[in-house]
Amino acid sequence: MNLILISMGVLGVTALVAACLLYVVSLFFKVEEDPRIDLVQAVLPGANCGGCGFAGCRNFAEACVKAGSTDGLACPVGGDPTMDEVKKILVPAAAEEAAPAAESGDKKGFDPAVAAKIKALPTPKAAFPNLIAMAQKA
Ligand code: SF4
Known part of the structure; x- marks a missing residue:
């Protein structure tokens, strides 16, 4: 049971870090387009x-x-x-x-x-x- 909880925690933290990274990268490489x-x-x-x-x-x-x-x-x-x-x-x-x-x-x-x-x-x-x-x- 502990192994399942640890796995879920590791995956959750990994997903959170990846989401934050993607957000920061998207801000950095955002392309402004003429409206x-x-x-x-x-x-x-x-x-x-x-x-x-x-x-x-x-x-x-x-x-x-x-x-x-x-x-x-x-x-x-x-x-x-x-x-x-x-x-x-x-x-x-x-x-x-x-x-x-x-x-x-x-x-x-x-x-x-x-x-x-x-x-x-x-x-x-x-x-x-x-x-x-x-x-x-x-
Ligand atoms: S509808 Fe007019 S602007 Fe659109 S692809 Fe055809 S010719 Fe070009």
């Missing part, structure tokens, strides 16, 4: 068809954010309306230009308040959860 990638991905069709020349919508979103513009990039599935949405995320000034469309009831336009919030982001990490909600609402 705009998730925003861009949210407005893409999600077909993952590769028609844009990338492996999927996520890769396309990463390429758009890395490029900082939509020049030379296109999603043939979503077409111009989708690329306009992507442009609004990448270039907040484009969102302001589209504000009159939103005010006139055009669902594809960004709400001016949303555009202002995107421009006023303190840090991308802090704004991430709210941005997703705003993008889905817009």
Whole structure:
């Protein structure tokens, strides 16, 4: 009986030490990702068809954010309306230009308040959860 208890104790301590180590290592090697990638991905069709020349919508979103513009990039599935949405995320000034469309009831336009919030982001990490909600609402 004692042998079983000792074995359980050793395994428990080993598991606890391993969990702590993994936590510390995960903090050390954490990769910060631009939250705009998730925003861009949210407005893409999600077909993952590769028609844009990338492996999927996520890769396309990463390429758009890395490029900082939509020049030379296109999603043939979503077409111009989708690329306009992507442009609004990448270039907040484009969102302001589209504000009159939103005010006139055009669902594809960004709400001016949303555009202002995107421009006023303190840090991308802090704004991430709210941005997703705003993008889905817009
Ligand atoms: S063409 Fe559009 S829908 Fe297809 S993978 Fe590229 S971004 Fe996604």
